Amino acid sequence: MANDLNGPVRVRFAPSPTGFLHVGGVRTAIYNELLRLHCGGVFVLRIEDTDKARSDEAMTRQIQDALSWTGIRWDEGPFLQSERQPRHAERATELLAADQAYRCFCTSEELEAQRAEAQKAGGSFRYPRTCAHLSEDEIARRMEAGQTFVVRFRAPEVNIKFFDLVRGAMEFGPESIDDFILVRSDGSPTYHMSVVCDDIDMAITHVIRGEDHLSNTPKHVPLFQAFGAAVPTFAHLPLILGPDKKRLSKRFGATSVEEFRAEGILPEALYNYMALLGWSPGDDQEILLREEMGRIFDVDRLNVSAAVFDREKLLWMNGQYLIAATLEEIRPHLDPFLAEAALTGADPARLSTVLDLHKTRARTLRELVQSIVFYFRDEIPYEADLTKKFLADPELPVHLAALRDRFAEVEFDKDALEAALRAVAEERGLKPSVLIHPTRMALSGTNCGPPLFDLVAAMGKDETSRHLGHFIAYLRRGGALPEHQD
């Protein structure tokens, strides 16, 4: 059995363009790339767009964009399967000539009735080979009469064996398949015909795909053989499940690359997380970059059973990447979120400072940007529920006014600010926290965030003074909105 992973491989990722790239597809692409990275060779991208009704150029473009964004690189393609249909038809004709395939004149309606009957009897339906042995004359007569036909594969009555990297040696009895259709009555090749034909033409050595194709494989293997081609090694990846242990669905949140991107997940984090959903390096490493995974990738460590997609862990991992990243590194990914928050023109130095301050507090780029917008706004909106305790203290405005005056006199670095605040507190017989909490509210509008003196220093002298002034006025008004709103 072919399981030679010492030499270079030719692998392919063959998604059908359905509008967005599903995480399951991403993971399949990742394992293809990882094997190619590990063994050397070629990674082919092929778009299975033969279902014209739901394929278009924009979707093909979208798949490429999504793959590129995720950091997946292919060597050849994209090849469009639709453009190769003449080739597939030609190959089917060869099979017909070699009597490995035959014309079938049965209608869909007839077949449907037979299928229903077989099901009712409690068995599975196999095409009864009604047209398997029509005479030349019969065929000619029917064709002349204008009867439409499909081309069926003459499936051999033998056990079908193939090697699966995930599951080992597989063997299926001849009853697992029937004389399936290669060419439809409109002359278009079916999926089975197309994949096998393309995999042969593209000299694919390893077919890595989802487990939903496992039961298609007994159809593909004899087809490879009928063409006298080498049968590739397979790897059928278990499916990705939702929290309900059913196929991952939209109901539990994002399922496509585009959605994760829009949420503010970094591509490296998504790549890392997806790669570990069904594969593990064997030691306790979890934060791994593409290159490192490519180096240590080992198909023997691919998992056999389905995995539940865990959003929380992805978010955690994204947070880890966020913490480790410099502003420079994530800037391209950050830009769309900055634009959304109208911060495109923000001072880069200030941006860098505050981003660093808030990095450990966010799990996505979106959260991160939302957490820093207040540094760039003229007005700080206070979280009303959290200001009640400050309003209850009638002395507080006086204390804060004193603090504001002191802040105006000191150098704006965090140590000097801290010394200043503590001094004011001591002079007034207060615990520092009596000043610290309302100051945080005045500057950020909320009760959580980075250490206060980092926050104040990052805010800057003028803004701090202004925001404190606003808050003092707010307290004096008893929490009401300013009267003049014109």
Add this chain to the structure above:
RNA sequence: GUCCCCAUCGUCUAGAGGUUAGGACAUCGCCCUUUCAAGGCGGUAACACGGGUUCGAGUCCCGUUGGGGAUACCA
């Protein structure tokens, strides 16, 4: 219905006959701390069930149960 695949903490997983069943996310507690995170330390938590094989089974075999996939002139 029939065929096929799968089964270790809630989740992702390590484990290739002898382990106090390890790690990570989540969760809980403690430390750090002006807050919230991050970080550090610790806790709760798993071999689906029943039969074999074996001196010994999470690991091998067979059932049961449960989950998933496939059963198209879709891909």
